[in-house]
Amino acid sequence: MLKYLLLALALIWLFYSPALRRQLHKPSAPPSPPPTPEAKTPPVQVMLTCAHCGIHFPQSEALTLTHNGQSQHYCCKAHLQTGPRSR
């Protein structure tokens, strides 16, 4: 009876030891390099509001018209030509 118990324990040990060994080896494994903050965060884009339709768009796509010392930004050429929406 004891023989079977020992055999069962041996089988259990054989079954679990590779998993245990892998778990023990985990901390020594080289950690993956942390992602650089530059790669994660996109470049900061200044958002502007179209003077005509009021949508927000990045500054890089803006069409700017300076009128009486005031800069007005437009989302597209059509809105630039139409001008600011009358309020």
Ligand SMILES: [Zn+2]
């Ligand atoms: Zn617009």
